[in-house]
Amino acid sequence: xxxxxxxxSLKAACSTCNLRKLCLPVNLSNIEMARLDALITRKxxxxxxxxxxxxxxxxxxxxAIRTGFFKTQILNEDGREQVTGFQMAGEIIGMDGISNDVxxxxxxxxxxxxxxxxxxxxxxxxxRELPPLQxxxxxxLSREIVRDQNIMLLLGSMRAEExxxxxxxxxxxxxxxxxxxxxxxxxxMTRQEIGSYLGLKLETVSRALSQLQESxxxxxxxxxxxxxxxxxxxxxxxxRTR
Amino acid sequence: xxxxxxxxSLKAACSTCNLRKLCLPVNLSNIEMARLDALITRKxxxxxxxxxxxxxxxxxxxxAIRTGFFKTQILNEDGREQVTGFQMAGEIIGMDGISNDVxxxxxxxxxxxxxxxxxxxxxxxxxRELPPLQxxxxxxLSREIVRDQNIMLLLGSMRAEExxxxxxxxxxxxxxxxxxxxxxxxxxMTRQEIGSYLGLKLETVSRALSQLQESxxxxxxxxxxxxxxxxxxxxxxxxRTR
DNA sequence: CGCTTTATTGATCCTCATCAAGGCGGGTGG
DNA sequence: CCACCCGCCTTGATGAGGATCAATAAAGCG
Numbered sequence: 376x377x378x379x380x381x382x383x384s385l386k387a388a389c390s391t392c393n394l395r396k397l398c399l400p401v402n403l404s405n406i407e408m409a410r411l412d413a414l415i416t417r418k419x420x421x422x423x424x425x426x427x428x429x430x431x432x433x434x435x436x437x438x439a440i441r442t443g444f445f446k447t448q449i450l451n452e453d454g455r456e457q458v459t460g461f462q463m464a465g466e467i468i469g470m471d472g473i474s475n476d477v478x479x480x481x482x483x484x485x486x487x488x489x490x491x492x493x494x495x496x497x498x499x500x501x502x503r504e505l506p507p508l509q510x511x512x513x514x515x516l517s518r519e520i521v522r523d524q525n526i527m528l529l530l531g532s533m534r535a536e537e538x539x540x541x542x543x544x545x546x547x548x549x550x551x552x553x554x555x556x557x558x559x560x561x562x563x564m565t566r567q568e569i570g571s572y573l574g575l576k577l578e579t580v581s582r583a584l585s586q587l588q589e590s591x592x593x594x595x596x597x598x599x600x601x602x603x604x605x606x607x608x609x610x611x612x613x614x615r616t617r
Numbered sequence: 618x619x620x621x622x623x624x625x626s627l628k629a630a631c632s633t634c635n636l637r638k639l640c641l642p643v644n645l646s647n648i649e650m651a652r653l654d655a656l657i658t659r660k661x662x663x664x665x666x667x668x669x670x671x672x673x674x675x676x677x678x679x680x681a682i683r684t685g686f687f688k689t690q691i692l693n694e695d696g697r698e699q700v701t702g703f704q705m706a707g708e709i710i711g712m713d714g715i716s717n718d719v720x721x722x723x724x725x726x727x728x729x730x731x732x733x734x735x736x737x738x739x740x741x742x743x744x745r746e747l748p749p750l751q752x753x754x755x756x757x758l759s760r761e762i763v764r765d766q767n768i769m770l771l772l773g774s775m776r777a778e779e780x781x782x783x784x785x786x787x788x789x790x791x792x793x794x795x796x797x798x799x800x801x802x803x804x805x806m807t808r809q810e811i812g813s814y815l816g817l818k819l820e821t822v823s824r825a826l827s828q829l830q831e832s833x834x835x836x837x838x839x840x841x842x843x844x845x846x847x848x849x850x851x852x853x854x855x856x857r858t859r
Numbered sequence: 860c861g862c863t864t865t866a867t868t869g870a871t872c873c874t875c876a877t878c879a880a881g882g883c884g885g886g887t888g889g
Numbered sequence: 890c891c892a893c894c895c896g897c898c899t900t901g902a903t904g905a906g907g908a909t910c911a912a913t914a915a916a917g918c919g
Contacts, residue, residue, distance in 0.1 A: 449770050452855055457770040471766065473759030480766065499752065503745040510741065516758040517715030523765035524713065524722065528691050528699040530772035531816035535875070566898065574773035576876055581899055597898075613694055777907070808866065818908055823867055839866070839916070
């Protein structure tokens with residue numbers, strides 16, 4: 376679709392943004408932090424629809440999202456896709472590639488986004504010198520495992536409306552951490568993509584959103600979403616048939 | 618339920634078993650391997666039904682399964698469980714705990730099992746000295762991420778019979794790697810547990826198994842399972858409604 | 860040997876997928 | 890600037906797959 380726009384500055388890209396706080400809340404001295412910064416380069420801007428990496432690409436680096444929004448998806452043999460996650464500024468993607476040095480999913484920009492590249496073998500090298508950095512990498516990897524297992528819980532045991540509620544609460548919390556409104560935000564993805572992520576069809580997503588609106592828990596119009604009653608959403612997420 | 622039986626020998630437990638080959642196919646010298654072995658202690662025998670760790674327990678170590686079979690499960694607030702995985706000899710569990718130093722799931726023995734304990738901070742220490750070990754740890758963590766994402770694909774887009782087929786194929790491959798028959802084995806878990814793992818009810822699991830048997834792809838009687846036609850199972854797994 | 864747990868199978872119901880039609884909106888070209 | 894088009898979304902009607910409820914059988918265990 377679009378080509379990434381190369382960045383002019385290729386070094387020390389991340390020390391001035393909120394990236395460090397979000398991705399790397401590590402106790403490091405200034406000198407140590409500078410060494411970490413030296414690893415990280417701006418990879419450039421990815422326009423809406425462009426691809427950061429594809430399944431099958433050789434794995435060489437993790438990517439930190441500086442600004443913007445991505446989705447990751449697996450394509451199965453029959454050509455259908457499963458969205459495995461939505462990633463926003465301050466999150467790290469590409470960890471699937473470590474296991475076999477090959478990426479196992481696609482990462483696609485859902486809006487114009489800036490990305491920093493962290494060469495993985497150099498990160499490992501530095502991790503050996505800086506224990507807090509090493510520890511932090513392990514936490515990030517583990518956090519991804521926990522996240523995925525919670526989605527398994529969602530997919531395995533929740534009904535459509537509960538899944539939507541859980542999804543919106545999760546988005547809300549992540550926006551809040553980044554200083555954005557937790558109650559009013561834009562959805563960056565289509566109903567189809569939400570559906571793929573939640574194991575539902577787009578019509579079901581649309582209906583569930585309408586129903587949450589009917590219940591006065593949210594208002595939704597196209598991609599604009601407002602949460603009217605967070606506790607109501609949480610209750611909705613928790614409710615089971617029995 | 619049952620208490621773990623303490624082991625007499627608490628050191629150098631793993632150098633003589635097939636654990637190293639399966640968990641730790643790392644290029645290390647004998648001396649280096651000895652240092653790794655020195656970390657690892659036999660934690661003992663866990664009887665069928667006993668708990669290796671529970672959600673909320675402080676995280677301190679990874680566990681390598683020497684022999685036996687475990688399940689891991691998340692308990693959600695309403696008390697219902699989602700099985701997140703089945704682990705067999707040579708696999709590592711406990712990685713969910715790294716992110717916040719607290720385990721987020723329960724690990725329960727599905728048969729009498731022997732477990733080795735790998736204190737995590739000491740493993741990190743040693744990883745800093747032995748790059749191949751560090752790299753291997755990262756691969757293990759990443760492999761868990763990839764595994765979980767494939768389950769998301771299964772839960773999000775497959776129908777009951779396909780899920781069962783995928784599950785059986787996966788078990789078959791893992792038994793094969795361990796030198797057991799890939800076509801004839803015992804299921805170590807109940808229909809209920811399979812169902813929880815696959816996002817289905819136990820009756821649906823039972824029916825799907827009966828149907829696979831009807832199609833001459835497997836024979837199943839209680840926990841004994843035989844795969845009659847692997848390629849047929851694979852075809853079954855791949856088929857979609859459209 | 861009797862009790863409890865686990866598994867199978869049938870009948871019915873409900874949720875969500877599917878199919879279909881129409882509306883809204885944003886972008887493009889005349 | 891407007892008309893048109895295409896992608897995205899909503900809503901309705903219908904049907905299928907799996908959940909639920911129920912009864913029975915079989916197996917494991919004390």
